[in-house]
Each structure stands twice: as C-alpha cells, then as structure tokens.
Amino acid sequence: MLKEFKKFISRGNVLDMAVGIIMGSAFTAIVTSLVNDILTPLIGLIIGGLDFGGLSITI
Numbered sequence: 001m002l003k004e005f006k007k008f009i010s011r012g013n014v015l016d017m018a019v020g021i022i023m024g025s026a027f028t029a030i031v032t033s034l035v036n037d038i039l040t041p042l043i044g045l046i047i048g049g050l051d052f053g054g055l056s057i058t059i
Contacts, residue, residue: 044050
C-alpha cells in the first residue's frame, strides 16, 4: 500500500493540487483585503457614510 501511495505522489498530480490550493488561498486573502480595505469604505462614502462593519447575513 505504501508503494502505491509513493507511485501516486510521484505522478505529479498531488503536487499540482498542492500548488493550486496554495495559490487559491493566497488569492482569497488578496480579494478579501481588497474588498474590506478599498471597496467597502468607498461604497460607504458614496452611499452616505454607512459603516458595513457590523453587517452580516446568516444562512
């Protein structure tokens, strides 16, 4: 079983998936920062000084 696992890892699919997950998490952090630090305050100023900090939607 360990031999099959090493064969699976050496194919490169796991490495590609790991790189994709790391890039996805970095992209998520960038988008979250962009929305929280730039877009939300800008929209608040345009609408009339509303603070969206406490706004949340629960599903």
